[in-house]
Amino acid sequence: MGSAAQHPSQIGLWLRLGLALVLTAVFIVHAAEWQGRFGWLEALDHQVHDWRLTAFAESAQDERIVIVDIDEKSLAAIGRWPWPRETVALLAQRLVNEQEAAVVGFDVVFSDRELGADPERLRTLVARSGDAGARSAVDQIAPLLDTDALLAQAFAGRPVVLGYYFSQGEPPRQDGQLPVASLSLTELRAPQVALPRFNGFVGNLPVIAKSAASAGHFNMIADQDGVLRRVPMIVEHQGQLYESLSIAIVRQALGQPALVPGLSPERWVPSAYSGLESLELVAGGRTVVSIPVDRHGRTLIPFRAVPSDSNRSRGYRWISAADVLKGAIPPASLKGRVVLVGTSAPGQGDLRLTPLSASMPGVEVHANLISGMLDGRLPAAPPYLLGAEVLLLLLTFAVLGVVVPFVSPWVATSMTIATIAGHVGINLFVYRGAGIAMPLAAVLCLSVALFLLHSTWGYFVETRGRRKLNELFRAYVPSQLVQVMNDDPDKYSVKGLLAGKSAEITVLCAEIQDFNALIERLPPTELAALMNQYLTAVSAEILAHGGTLDKYIGDQVHAFWGAPVADPQDAARAVAAAQAMRKAVLERVNPSFAQRGWPELKLGIGINTGNMVVGDLGSVQRRAYTVIGKAANAGQRFSGLARLYGVSIVVGEVTRRACPDLVWRELDRIRTRADSTPTSLYEPLGAVSDVPEAEQSVIPLWQQFLRLYRTAQFDAAEIQLNQIRQRGESALQSLYVNRLAALRQTPPDVGWDGVAMVRDR
Helix, strand or coil, rough: CCCHHHHHHHHHHHHHHHHHHHHHHHHHHHEEEEECCCCHHCCCHHHHHHHHHHHCCHHHHHHHHHHHCHHHHHHHHCCCCCCCHHHHHHHHHHHHCCCCCCCCEEEHHHHCCCCCCCCHHHHHHHHCCCHHHHHHHHHHHHHHHHHHHHHHHCCCCCCCCEEEEECCCCCCCCCCCCCCCCCCHHCCCCCCCCCCCCCCCCCCHHHHHHHHCCEEEECCCCCCCCCCCEEEEEEECCCEEEHHHHHHHHHHHHCCEEEEEEEECCCCCCCCCCEEEEEEECCCCCEEEEEEEECCCCEEECCEECCCCCCCCCCCCEEEHHHHCCCCCCCCCCCCCCEEEEECCHHCEEEEECCEEEEHHHHHHHHHHHHHHHHCCCECCCCCCCHHHHHHHHHHHHHHHHHHHHHHHHHHHHHHHHHHHHHHHHHHHHHHCCCCCCCCCCHHHHHHHHHHHHHHHHHHHHHHHHHHHHHCCCCCHHHHHHHHHCCCCCCCCCHHHHEEEEEEEEEEEECCCCCHHHHHHHHHHHHHHHHHHHHHHHHHHHHHHEEEEEEEECCCEEEEEEECCCCCCHHHHHHHHHHHHHHHHHHHHHHHHHHCCCCCCEEEEEEEEEEEEEEEEECCCCEEEEEEHHHHHHHHHHHHHHHCCEEEEEEEEHHHCCCCCCEEEEEEEEECCCCCCCCCEEEEEEEEECCHHHHHHHHHHHHHHHHHCCCCCCCHHHHHHHHHHHCCCCCCHHHHHHHHHHHCCCCCCCCCCCCCCCCCC
């Protein structure tokens, strides 16, 4: 872009338009699926869908659906899965007979005979013995030994829906019995459909399968990134189509409406279009449930919100299967409810990675689908969105590809932002209003790509100053402040920043108390390692709070706020940085040092605010962006006074006034030979909400003591100080005890004002 973008040359204009058209064509190829969808754009669309789903996920509980959980509690009480058939039969009977559930869906498959006594083998053995009495006894107990038949009897005549699954492999595995197919491929009449196709299956034992009211598959196919976002609602096996477990349960709950394909009118269907838009549940000639699907027969899952501390949603009532079997649930508590029996136990292998949870139980996925079908709120991604996406790409090209070369950079940026915001707004409006999940990645990426294309045209001219600014200040200031300067190059020119100027600066100086003793204790290699770890920790906090690193002098760290970028909160950020530095040393650095046998550190931090000279200062041989001035020297002096007062942070009066939201304790009033003007020193105790009331209640008492002390009322001051000391001793109190004793021994001159004289550093 740049100023030249408003009057581009003919060659440059046509070249830019040509490149913009090529970019647009690439994204149209993706949207139209002429060469398949690009993987990276598909991945971005998945992320957009996940964000959109998370933002608008329903959080209210659906009282129509209850999940009976074969959880760890149940496994501990009854034993590992699979449970005895008698236990499962009792569970089904109690759910239907005692709890009066409308439908009971099992998210499990009963494909293997239960190990135990074989009635037929027992009959054969008794027949060989020739004992007629034994044969009669076996005939009487045989029904009790056939536990699979007992389970089938428990299911018979009850609204029980069973699960099963399909498989793909060679040779095909075909265990158990499939239910009657829902549809056939010829009934579908959608030539371009690409349903999941399987050559094998694992169904329920025939005796059990025949006894259930219906059955549905529980196959779940994750996207390429391993995240489950959609479920195939119908799949193909040997030319027949089979419905999912969630559809089978909804059909049972609604009185078995017919399942028919929802096809678009043939006159509007192009040759590449599957024609399949939905699966319809039809009763009495009208559609009672419409299930939107794509050409693969999949529907998006309408997940309910999942709390961060659990893998289970609060959108459904969860009941432990053990409580149902023990009869701990009051009778008829589940009357008219759709009950799903599944497991959330980690060891059972039915936990799924979803956009809202890293380990969502598969049974909850079915619950989400059933809830969405009953409410008519399944997100739709119909195939005709292809045309809508192509149209939006062309509109984006018209706005950002054709118009932008003729406008200024600021207008171009505004147009790009408005275009992206418009795409996002339309996408969210359609999703919330019509339940349609439109792709978004392609139009967003094209918007950004076109903007970058035009921006690079004037890149070297417009960013030359920015690159120099980055080179000069990358080592001084946090990256976010460099970005602020880059965003306003007129205000933050390199020449203007490097020239010395006077500004209100907040300076921070931190040092290690008793550093000389530490030097004597450690060998050079360990001392170097200690200093590197310490300086890294405290410097990180300075940068994190927007400070400019000035220099390191031995154990001292110098930093300042207010240049090159000034902010009204500079003083508050400096104080917050000091508190964070102290916390980092106490909670991270010192414990690490203790493990290595190193002494713990105690910081002395001084902070002062005032007018200073800031700029690129130094000699021909070496220069640095730094600050100088009387206020800067005072900040360094304050760090050395921290040990005197037994505190970690000493703050000047101007800084304190700039931070009225903090609780402060006045430490002293001082003057030096270089500066005879008295200045007050303070310690920040923290935010009002963080400082205990007991500690806050001492502050007025302390201020009263200082008033008495500075007006030479030493007796009253001593009484006040003793009352304060009863609430807890401190080094600061001990300092004033010694001062009072010295003043009693050598009374001060007339006119004494209580200001302490300290030596310059």
